[in-house]
Amino acid sequence: MGDGRYPVSFGRLVPADMPSAYYARPSAPRAWRRWLTSLPFHLTLFGLTILTTLIVGAHIELNYVHGLPAFDWDLSRAFFSSLYRNPSLLKLGVPFSLTLLSILLAHELGHYFACRHYGIRATYPYFIPAPTLIGTLGAFIRIKSPIVTRRALFDVGISGPLVGFVVAIPALALAILYSKTAAPPHSPDAITLGNPLAVILLAKLLRPGTGLAQIALDPIGCAAWVGLFATTLNLLPAGQLDGGHILYAVLGDKHRTVSRGMFLALVPMGVFCWAGWMVWAVILLLVGLRHPVVMAPSEPLGGGRQLLALVAALVFILTFIPTPFSIR
Numbered sequence: 223m224g225d226g227r228y229p230v231s232f233g234r235l236v237p238a239d240m241p242s243a244y245y246a247r248p249s250a251p252r253a254w255r256r257w258l259t260s261l262p263f264h265l266t267l268f269g270l271t272i273l274t275t276l277i278v279g280a281h282i283e284l285n286y287v288h289g290l291p292a293f294d295w296d297l298s299r300a301f302f303s304s305l306y307r308n309p310s311l312l313k314l315g316v317p318f319s320l321t322l323l324s325i326l327l328a329h330e331l332g333h334y335f336a337c338r339h340y341g342i343r344a345t346y347p348y349f350i351p352a353p354t355l356i357g358t359l360g361a362f363i364r365i366k367s368p369i370v371t372r373r374a375l376f377d378v379g380i381s382g383p384l385v386g387f388v389v390a391i392p393a394l395a396l397a398i399l400y401s402k403t404a405a406p407p408h409s410p411d412a413i414t415l416g417n418p419l420a421v422i423l424l425a426k427l428l429r430p431g432t433g434l435a436q437i438a439l440d441p442i443g444c445a446a447w448v449g450l451f452a453t454t455l456n457l458l459p460a461g462q463l464d465g466g467h468i469l470y471a472v473l474g475d476k477h478r479t480v481s482r483g484m485f486l487a488l489v490p491m492g493v494f495c496w497a498g499w500m501v502w503a504v505i506l507l508l509v510g511l512r513h514p515v516v517m518a519p520s521e522p523l524g525g526g527r528q529l530l531a532l533v534a535a536l537v538f539i540l541t542f543i544p545t546p547f548s549i550r
Contacts, residue, residue, distance in 0.1 A: 259345055268323075270351040271358050275322055277305065278357035279315025282441045289404055291412040292444045293355050293547075318441035319357070321393050323349075325449035326361045329386030329456070333363050336381040340374040343367040355413070356448050371518045372471045376527050379467025380534050383453050387537050390449035394421065397443025399428045404438040415439075416543040418450055423540075454541035457534060460484040461506045462513060465538065470513040471523060472531050481511045495544040 257263050281301060282292045305311050330347035337344035343366040350359040369375045398421070417425075417434055425434045439447065457465040460481040469477040485506050492500025523531075 261346060264346040264348065267351065268347075268349045271349040271361075272319060272323065274351040274353070275319035275357035276312045276315035278355070279318030279322075279441055279445075280305070280311050280313075281315075282318050282444055283314040286438065286440055289438070291414070292439060292441070293413040293415070315441075318445045321442045321445035322356065322358070322448055325386050325390045325393070325445070326358075326452065328389040329382040329449075329452070330361050330363055332381035332383075332385035333378055336374075336378045337363075337365060340369075340371075340377070342369060342374065342378065356445075360452060369516055372474075372516055372521045372523055373527065375467050375516055376471035376523060376531075379464045379471065380530055383456050383464050383534065383537060384530075386449060387453050387541070390446045390453065391420065391424075393442055394446035394450070395424055395428060397440050397446055398424050398437060401437055401440045401443055403432060403436050412549070414548045415444075415447055416546045416548070418454070418541050418543045420450060420540040421447070450541040451543065451546055454538060454543065455502070457538040457541070458484060458502070458506075459538075461509050461511050463506075465534070466513055468531055468534055472528065474519060477513060478511065481513075485511055491544060496546055496548075498546070 284301075285292055285294065326349070327347065334344055334347065345364040345366065347361045347363050349361045351357070352359040365378070369378060422434060425432070425437060429437060456463055457468075459465040459469045459477075466477070466481060469480055473480065485503055488499045488503035488506070492498070492503060
């Protein structure tokens with residue numbers, strides 16, 4: 223905030239006697255900046271992400287039908303040629319795309335509406351279409367004004383993961399219940415998914431007597447699995463991830479010890495379990511393990527939010543996978 227001598231202009235502090243032309247000069251063309259935050263731009267990204275996840279989903283469905291691993295790198299020229307000749311094949315990707323985007327959208331809208339509740343300025347969700355194994359790099363919202371209180375920080379941080387988890391679990395349960403039983407596929411460079419505790423427990427509950435390795439998750443189950451993995455990544459208790467927001471709101475300055483411990487744990491996990499953890503360690507290091515202070519750090523959270531923090535910890539335990547992917 224300015225004090226009269228240094229009013230705020232485009233996020234910067236400038237002297238009050240600066241010529242008025244200075245204030246009229248944005249850091250980027252105004253029309254371009256408006257477009258990047260407009261609803262049509264967000265809908266364009268969302269539409270492109272629908273397309274990329276439909277393509278990947280169709281491939282996963284064909285693999286499922288033919289008893290092949292759901293995820294592999296064989297998005298071949300022949301597959302794209304088939305899609306070009308027969309675009310109706312994209313409808314095969316609807317179960318995967320609809321499930322995955324519903325989970326991601328629920329997560330981001332959880333954050334968005336929590337921000338709206340507290341009068342915090344936030345963008346619509348940005349979806350990122352990308353040529354990855356799941357057809358996207360996920361989604362995010364940008365928070366454009368300060369989060370003033372611990373309660374607001376806690377609610378904004380926890381709302382996304384909890385809402386996404388609530389949407390993912392029924393989809394996963396249906397997939398486990400109705401997915402076909404098949405012998406584990408043996409194909410070169412097959413990507414095998416790890417089993418978080420949520421998958422193990424649901425399989426024991428819904429398919430007793432059936433070995434977990436014998437359940438071939440259908441595309442809906444694969445999308446739900448991805449949703450759970452996204453939840454565990456967001457709940458990592460470090461930095462400015464959702465888990466870091468929750469941790470700071472609960473522990474205050476004591477969050478630094480846990481945050482640093484999480485970073486140190488990711489390094490050996492990246493060496494012995496999954497190389498991706500090393501990437502996340504680097505991301506946390508670049509973004510920073512510290513958390514910005516809130517303006518009202520002494521505000522009590524209350525018993526209800528402390529209980530929700532335990533629920534978030536339980537969700538993290540249920541979704542965490544030391545080795546999420548392995549290649550045979």
